[in-house]
Amino acid sequence: MSLNDTFKALADPTRRKILDLLKDGDLTAGQIAEHFDMTKPSISNHLNILKHAGLVWDERKGQTIVYSLNTTVFQDVMKWLIDLQQSKG
Amino acid sequence: MSLNDTFKALADPTRRKILDLLKDGDLTAGQIAEHFDMTKPSISNHLNILKHAGLVWDERKGQTIVYSLNTTVFQDVMKWLIDLQQSKG
DNA sequence: AATATATTTAGAAAATTATCTAATAATGAA
């Protein structure tokens, strides 16, 4: 759950697409996997990395696990980017 | 020079630290390398990745090559982050 | 022209990350 974890998580195009999918609403792991030409365990791994970075939350609902986007972590990334644009000069 | 290149470039802590160093002013490749416990070729590689992503510019000055920060690329990253925070409803 | 300095390029080794198949866990329904 560090800034490094967040940047690392955002570095992969599959994971960025997952976040983009979740923008429109929560989805189960299976629904997310449907959007990719990749096995479910691979998607599960990506979801775990996103979860570790605090970019998504998960909640079991019966047989399924529902994932939702958490954009609060973006604040730290934005802060880092903005700080870099202001010289200490 | 794609958004993917930018995210990939930002995913490494050494490269983020290089950007942070350049925030205070331009530096030669050698001066940058001094800040790290790593060989010059390794730093040179990181600088090349940052350059490829459009995050830094380089300019030869005599024997040295001076690197400077380019934050204009950040706009694209920011846009991506902000877009993600606004649902398509 | 020869030498020194600053940096990069080339190529290999090490480390990390992404992906797959097979097996396991958790829930729900018959």
Place this chain on the structure above:
DNA sequence: TTCATTATTAGATAATTTTCTAAATATATT
């Protein structure tokens, strides 16, 4: 309890990235 469904974990392989040493390039100086 047994079977089906959803999803994850484990472990192996493949791919990518990082880092190193050695060699090459570019400029400046003597």
